[in-house]
């Protein structure tokens with residue numbers, strides 16, 4: 001391939017204490033938490049709204065927020081859930097009066113409000129494209145936006161891109177998928193009107209197998225699609241799988257979006273003709289971001305492992321506890337893969353009152369001195385990505401990374417040198433659930 005050298009002088013448009021890149025659940029929590037300390041915080045997001053996959057990606061619901069007794073993602077999420085569900089969620093215990101389905105437009109607006117109230121400066125349509133380094137420190141992050149290229153200088157950087165873009169640009173190694181590079185399928189989520197929820201029944205495997213036998217789907221997928229009740233007549237679809245997806249490659253993402261828009265029509269036929277209550281359903285929209293379940297896992301100074309889930313591990317440097325099942329979706333459409341992943345999901349869950357600790361080191365990328373990572377790409381093994389990737393898990397890691405970045409910026413220290421007691425104290429002051437904190 002022919003190559004060119006590309007050089008430009010560009011302005012350093014912002015000079016801040018903490019720069020958060022990516023405004024999904026992790027990025028919102030990180031920016032909000034960093035701003036609580038009074039630091040100057042900037043969040044830059046490539047898309048047109050805050051919320052990442054939970055808004056632009058139309059993911060229709062929150063997974064586990066509670067162990068049955070405590071709101072595990074307390075702090076930023078306590079404020080968010082109180083606004084989103086107007087008192088229907090107990091922000092101490094996490095007990096919810098109804099399912100935690102998401103009205104994406106409400107969620108977008110509430111993220112805007114929370115970040116504005118916290119004094120976070122944030123801009124959309126600002127895509128990270130590179131970094132300049134000074135040894136092991138990121139000096140500036142380079143963005144492209146409508147107004148052209150610009151750089152941002154920060155004391156501390158927080159990578160909340162979901163795919164670890166910032167960390168990889170800073171030279172941090174990563175892992176992706178299993179030992180053969182297989183990653184979980186993605187999904188294009190969708191919004192539907194005209195569902196008669198009173199007549200909807202829980203589907204079982206038989207209907208989907210009939211539809212597969214009848215040739216409804218171009219690529220047969222044995223997993224049961226999830227249609228969530230968003231409100232009377234409206235449903236949020238977490239349906240279908242896009243296999244063989246590489247979220248770090250725009251060619252693959254393009255193919256995935258095209259396939260997603262095709263399969264949504266196939267599922268419409270399935271819902272209308274094989275199930276009851278969906279006869280008059282109408283597609284309103286598909287997500288403007290393709291749903292990515294798995295891409296890079298950034299190598300960090302500590303790795304959260306499946307044995308920590310099994311052992312309900314407690315860490316001295318714990319930044320939170322979480323409990324969602326190890327939810328690894330199939331990486332290919334075979335029946336064998338479906339049965340294996342479904343069986344594993346059923347087997348790998350925790351009971352009421354149980355949770356595992358998340359060590360601070362799983363947010364500290366190796367080989368760098370002013371970078372933290374949060375969200376689905378933190379330092380985990382493949383199985384634990386399947387648990388920590390859901391939004392409440394991302395709030396926990398995001399909030400802790402934001403607080404850590406603010407403390408490091410204030411004290412001019414490296415994330416790896418941060419005093420854990422002061423981190424835990426600051427997290428507790430935000431309301432975080434930290435039963436094993438040493439203070």
Ligand SMILES: Cc1cc2nc3c(=O)[nH]c(=O)nc-3n(C[C@H](O)[C@H](O)[C@H](O)COP(=O)(O)OP(=O)(O)OC[C@H]3O[C@@H](n4cnc5c(N)ncnc54)[C@H](O)[C@@H]3O)c2cc1C
Pocket residue numbers: 021022023024025026027044045046047050051052053054059060061062063064126127128129160161162163165186187188189238290291292293374375376377389390391392394
């Ligand atoms: C199909 C599907 C269904 C799911 N269902 C559920 C569910 O029911 N409940 C649940 O709790 N979780 C669910 N999840 C998981 C959850 O939605 C995501 O894992 C979570 O949103 C990840 O949060 P994040 O902040 O790490 O990344 P994201 O939500 O992906 O946000 C990353 C943000 O960074 C931005 N960004 C990326 N790269 C750049 C860049 N280079 N420059 C600037 N900005 C950038 C993106 O535009 C995006 O806004 C689901 C996921 C998928 C894919």
